[in-house]
Amino acid sequence: MINIFEVAETNDMIEKENLDVRTITLGISLLDCIDEDINKLNDNIYNKITTVAKELVKTGEDISKEFGIPIVNKRISVTPIGLIGASACKTTDDFVSIAKTLDKAAVAVGVNFIGGYSALVAKGMTPGEELLIRSIPDALASTERIMSSVVLGSTRTGLNMDGVKLMGEVIKQTAQKTKDKDSLGCTKLVVLCNAPDDNPFMAGAFHGVTEADNIINVGVSGPGVVKYALQKVRGESFEVLCETIKKTAFKVTRVGQIVAKEASKRLGIPFGIVDLSLAPTPAIGDSVADILCEIGLEHAGAPGTTAALALLNDQVKKGGVMASSYVGGLSGAFIPVSEDQGMIDAVEAGALTIEKLEAMTCVCSVGLDMIAIPGDTPDTTISGIIADELAIGMINQKTTAVRVIPVIGKGVGEHVEFGGLLGHAPIMPVNQFSCEAFVNRGGRIPAPIHSFKN
Amino acid sequence: MNKTIITVVGHDTVGIIAKVCTYLAENNINILDISQTIISGYFNMMMITDMTATKKPFGEVSDDLSAMGEEIGVIIKCQREEIFNGMHRI
Numbered sequence: 001m002i003n004i005f006e007v008a009e010t011n012d013m014i015e016k017e018n019l020d021v022r023t024i025t026l027g028i029s030l031l032d033c034i035d036e037d038i039n040k041l042n043d044n045i046y047n048k049i050t051t052v053a054k055e056l057v058k059t060g061e062d063i064s065k066e067f068g069i070p071i072v073n074k075r076i077s078v079t080p081i082g083l084i085g086a087s088a089c090k091t092t093d094d095f096v097s098i099a100k101t102l103d104k105a106a107v108a109v110g111v112n113f114i115g116g117y118s119a120l121v122a123k124g125m126t127p128g129e130e131l132l133i134r135s136i137p138d139a140l141a142s143t144e145r146i147m148s149s150v151v152l153g154s155t156r157t158g159l160n161m162d163g164v165k166l167m168g169e170v171i172k173q174t175a176q177k178t179k180d181k182d183s184l185g186c187t188k189l190v191v192l193c194n195a196p197d198d199n200p201f202m203a204g205a206f207h208g209v210t211e212a213d214n215i216i217n218v219g220v221s222g223p224g225v226v227k228y229a230l231q232k233v234r235g236e237s238f239e240v241l242c243e244t245i246k247k248t249a250f251k252v253t254r255v256g257q258i259v260a261k262e263a264s265k266r267l268g269i270p271f272g273i274v275d276l277s278l279a280p281t282p283a284i285g286d287s288v289a290d291i292l293c294e295i296g297l298e299h300a301g302a303p304g305t306t307a308a309l310a311l312l313n314d315q316v317k318k319g320g321v322m323a324s325s326y327v328g329g330l331s332g333a334f335i336p337v338s339e340d341q342g343m344i345d346a347v348e349a350g351a352l353t354i355e356k357l358e359a360m361t362c363v364c365s366v367g368l369d370m371i372a373i374p375g376d377t378p379d380t381t382i383s384g385i386i387a388d389e390l391a392i393g394m395i396n397q398k399t400t401a402v403r404v405i406p407v408i409g410k411g412v413g414e415h416v417e418f419g420g421l422l423g424h425a426p427i428m429p430v431n432q433f434s435c436e437a438f439v440n441r442g443g444r445i446p447a448p449i450h451s452f453k454n
Numbered sequence: 455m456n457k458t459i460i461t462v463v464g465h466d467t468v469g470i471i472a473k474v475c476t477y478l479a480e481n482n483i484n485i486l487d488i489s490q491t492i493i494s495g496y497f498n499m500m501m502i503t504d505m506t507a508t509k510k511p512f513g514e515v516s517d518d519l520s521a522m523g524e525e526i527g528v529i530i531k532c533q534r535e536e537i538f539n540g541m542h543r544i
Contacts (some may be wrong), residue, residue, distance in 0.1 A: 002535065004489045004500040006542040007459055011531065066512050068533035122455075254540040322544075 010251075018224035018286040019252060020070040021259045021281050024060050025115075026202035027207035027215040027272065028052050030079040038088040042101040045084070049076065049105040049114075052214050052269075056120035057110040058268050067262075069255055072221075072421075075113045075206040076106065082119035086128030099139035099146050106145040113188075115147040116204030120195075123444065125158040133163075140185035145201040153390045155191040155397045158447040165439050167191050168383030171373050172406055175375065179408035180415045184406040187338075187370065191386055193400050194391035198273050199329040204366070204401055216264045217329060220256035221279045222248075224286045226316075227371070228296040241295065242315045249276070249319030257324040275329030276320035277365060278312075280340035282423035288312075288333050289342025300335075300343055301352030309333060330399055332365030338418060338425035339370050347426050354385070354428055360388035362392050367401035370383035372416045372425040375408035382406065384435035386405065387445075395448050423454035455481065456505045457486070458512075464528030466497035474501070474517060474530065481515065481525035482507045497528070502535070 013019040033044035053076055060074040066286055078084075082097055089095045099117055106114040119129040136148050150167055151161035171186055178185035190203040197208020200217035207215070229248040233240050256274040263272035280288045289300035295308045313333045321327050335357065337343045346352035354371060361367045367389050373382075386402045393400030407416045410427050417424040462470055462480075471488075478485060483503050490499040508515065516532040523530030 001487060001502065002459065002542060003536045004498060006492055007461055007494075007538055008463075008493055008498055009460060010538055011463075062513070066534050067514060067537045068531055069537060156510050251541045255537060258536055258540045303526055 013222070013225045013251070014069055017228045018281070018283060019222050019255065021073050021218060021256055022221040023073040023075050023200050023219045023259060024054055024056070024071060024259065024263050025070065025075045025077055025205055025219065026163050027077045027198070027211055027217060027268065029207055029211065029213045030084045033210070034084055034087060036087050038094050038097060041085065042097060043087045045098065046105050049078070049102070050108050053109040055113065055267060059263055062264050063259055063266070065259065068223070069258065069259065073112055074215070075111050075115065075200070075202065075205065076109070076113065077200070077207045078102070078116035079207050079209065080116055080118035080120055082129040082132040083209070084127070085132060086126060086221070089131055092131055092138060095132050095135035096139050096142060099135070103143035103145050105360065105362065109228035111145070113145050113147050114201045114265055115149065115202050116207060117146050117148040118150060118206045120151045121150050121160055121163045122154045123160055125160070125163060129306050133166060133170055136189060137173040137177045137185065140154070140174050140188055141428045147205065148189065149195065149204045149206060150191045151195045152191050152386070153394050155194055155394050156447055159387065159390055159445040161444055162442055164383050164390070165380075165442070167386060168195060168379040171404065174380045175406045178333050182410070183375070183405050183407045184418060185196055187403070187418055189383050190401050190403040191390070194281050194398060196329055196399060197447035200275050201277060201279065201330055203403060211272070212270055214269045216260055216267065216269050216276065217272040218256045218260035218276060219275040219279065219329065220252050221277070222252035222334060223278045223280050223288045223291055224350050225252055226278065226284065227287070227291045227294050230291065233374070238311070243312060245312060245315035249316040250323045253320035253323035259306045271326070273326045273328030275323040276316060276324070276331040277329070278316055279331040280334060280336065281421055282339055282341055284341060287340045287342035288335055289340050289346055293342065299349050299351035300346040301356045305356065306359050306363055309335070309360050313364040330365040334362060334366060334369060336370035337428070338372065338423040343425070345427060351437060354430065358369050358392070359389060361389060361400055362396060366399055367393070367403070369403050369404070370405070370422070370425065372405045372407050372427045373430050374408050374411045374427055376411070377406045377430050378434070378436070380436040380439040381430060383439040385430070387439070389447070409441070457468060458503050458505050458539050459503040459533050459538060460503055461531045462499040462523065462528050463496055467526060470526060471499065473526065474519070477518065477522065478503060481510055483515070
């Protein structure tokens with residue numbers, strides 16, 4: 001039988017160490033909503049989402065109360081709109097009307113974000129997908145709860161460099177259209193390589209076409225829990241360190257598994273996966289960077305950071321995999337800058353640069369995330385940053401992503417405040433040398449060879 | 455069986471257990487096990503209860519106990535057992 005010390009440990013994790021379930025994300029297929037008539041399509045989308053997700057928020061709140069575990073976000077992901085709108089949308093405004101419909105549906109069911117304003121263009125773009133991509137700046141400027149993602153490459157297809165070039169422009173246009181809010185639109189826009197179909201975390205969540213009609217995916221969190229556990233083994237060997245992380249990850253993930261199964265049962269929607277990610281928030285003590293410091297670094301970014309992050313990421317997976325019947329999504333440590341106070345401190349101390357962050361993304365999920373850069377960064381430089389990051393994913397058969405925010409009107413040394421979970425960030429310097437001729441070549445980078453690994 | 459863990463944490467005062475037990479008895483909630491200890495200087499009590507027979511919904515019992523805790527200056531939480539078993543047992 002369970003004992004009082006175990007109960008106290010669980011409750012301490014929740015109350016003092018920021019253990020929570022970060023998100024219950026309900027994936028909804030919109031394939032059966034497709035229609036040639038844009039008005040009919042919008043009606044179908046609104047009706048399906050508000051019917052399937054009607055009880056999502058209430059169910060999440062009920063489970064949270066009964067188990068005593070905070071469930072921070074209730075969210076929805078939908079089939080990439082680039083597919084759903086292809087037949088009905090003749091202009092970018094048609095796509096924006098779908099974004100507004102999604103926004104309205106999100107408000108109606110009470111979720112804070114809806115992901116899937118997306119295009120899967122890893123190898124090439126259909127006319128519909130190109131229209132969707134070009135509509136992103138207007139869509140994000142005229143909605144509040146929409147999250148947008150564009151898949152620009154994969155290990156199997158290589159990189160779509162025409163798409164990479166276009167997205168450099170689209171990111172800047174999105175920044176420009178939301179400049180009165182410190183270019184907030186770009187916090188809701190991510191580009192990916194090897195994107196998973198079942199990711200519950202925003203901004204990259206979409207309901208892939210390989211998925212069932214509806215599915216429940218859960219993302220757990222708990223950097224604070226890992227950090228507190230590691231405080232107790234200061235000075236011990238790597239063996240002890242790794243064992244501690246594994247055991248802690250098991251406990252954290254079990255909470256996600258229980259919540260996911262319970263939500264699935266109550267909503268009558270199949271359980272998909274638990275995403276094992278360590279997802280930080282700007283709250284003090286809820287930081288992945290703090291774990292790196294606890295492992296033995298003065299600041300995230302110091303020599304040893306990539307190795308420390310590699311072991312952390314691997315032990316989290318090893319502990320978490322056994323705790324859940326199905327693991328998926330991104331599953332790794334997130335290293336967003338603006339959403340992690342320890343990362344912000346590291347940047348301000350001069351310990352962490354974009355180049356070091358890029359190295360860190362080689363060993364963890366997901367990529368260059370929530371990085372504020374100067375508003376006058378050229379489009380082609382953003383494309384170059386994207387190409388570098390996606391190449392890491394392509395070659396290493398992992399998911400990588402870029403979510404950078406060129407803050408219009410601000411430069412290095414200034415600060416930007418996004419608010420809430422999105423946090424705040426110092427503007428980071430970007431390498432000033434040009435990659436224009438490289439980005440402007442056009443075409444694709446071929447898929448890599450899968451042998452002769454070096 | 456519908457097992458629930460009730461925890462009480464705070465400064466020790468007279469009558470905490472009596473109050474909680476009275477409420478549980480009035481609402482037909484059976485106590486299966488009870489233990490208490492001091493952790494980091496705080497009074498900690500844990501009860502394992504069975505809520506199968508009560509007519510009150512879980513949320514209401516949880517709110518009632520939480521309000522009672524506020525009255526006597528302690529934190530009372532009511533949680534389903536699965537979260538603890540899941541976390542601490544393979």
